[in-house]
Amino acid sequence: MVKHTITQGQIVEEVYLNQSNLDITFTQQEGSTLRLFVVDIQGGQYANHIVVEQAATDCTTEIYHLAYLTDNDKATTHTNVRHLVGGGTSNQLIKFILGGKAKGEFLGELYIAPDAQKTEAHQTNRNLLLSSTAEVRTRPQLEIYADDVKATHGASTGQMDESALFYMQQRCLDENTARRLLLGAFMKDVIEPISDQNKREELLETIDRIIQ
């Protein structure tokens, strides 16, 4: 396990691409910001374990995760966001795209300590199934011990929008191009918040190559 401390007021943005079996813990000091992008598009069998601890007040945590799984891939991503002190914010956007017989699982632990008042914590999980044999499971685990907090979580799983596909084909796009555009659209909000333009564009190109 790798441990990082983000010191007072520091702003850290990390992009992890295809680092299957990521096992990492961040501890945030006062007023710090962590923006974490975990993008796994190469598939395979892996389990990610991501722990973020807000150890002081006024911290911001953003976790973006994209997993692209096909064939017999099997992956789990476990996030554990721990608000030990109040006045912090956390946002998680977790997206799985699954084709073939792939299996995906998101385990989203959220802990808000008894005195961590004025915490705001959001967790969103959206999944796209490209085949009827792919499976995805979402397990949110919320432990909230403070009362003056805002905490939300939501999960949804859907399929490629057939009416959108037909609409695009009616506009001269072949089915593959249309599917690729829709996939890109689904991934977009996980990638676009990356502030480093070079990294973002490099990643978009990598993704484009993989989903051909």
Next chain:
Amino acid sequence: MNLLEIKDLHASIAGKEILRGVNLSVEAGTVHAIMGPNGAGKSTLSAVLTGNPLYEVTAGEIYLRGKNLLTMPPEQRAREGVFLSFQYPVEIPGVSMVNFMRTALNEKRQYQGLQPLSSTEFLRLMRDKRKLVGLADKLQNRSVNEGFSGGEKKKNEIFQMAMLEPCLSILDETDSGLDIDALRIVAEGVNQLRTADNASIVITHYQRLLDYIVPDYVHVLADGQIVKTGGKELALELEDKGYEWLSTQ
């Protein structure tokens, strides 16, 4: 050779027969209006013409400039010049109008053996065509149809038609949802796009649109068949008498 030839077309959805022997010939340079009661099969006809996979063609033939449409996938029909202005345009979150239109146009150009447009050429074309149909600038930076008002969606359809310059455009209730000014602007746009080589099929419930887009023929589709064909005066007669008298003939 007629631009479009539909012969004894039968089609069903979910095992239910909707079109029950449609015959229609459309010559280049003409406008055909199709009217008819709700549920008659008008949108079904446009879906079948464009190759919507939800519908099954059980009998009949469709030829566009002599080419068999029924064996072509939807995108090939589109590239051959069939355009449908959808009764209910689809929202596509995350796909920008600009990117979508550029891809669409270049796919069509490639099919025609033409070079893709340069960025400048493309943007200029977008601007010109937007003006033609009075589509607000701000909409082009949004996702396709996402959050567009009903009228904006309809304008956006005609804008795309202007971009793609189809030889056969099917307008499925393009007038519904448009305010009076927008109706006139859109109709003028459609009229400006008319040439001697293309044709339109205009599906509508209201005579008003046909004051602007004057049809050469008016057909009544009822119960999956064209039960009457006339000139533009037929639309007025229908406005007056409804459809009842036709089914009892």
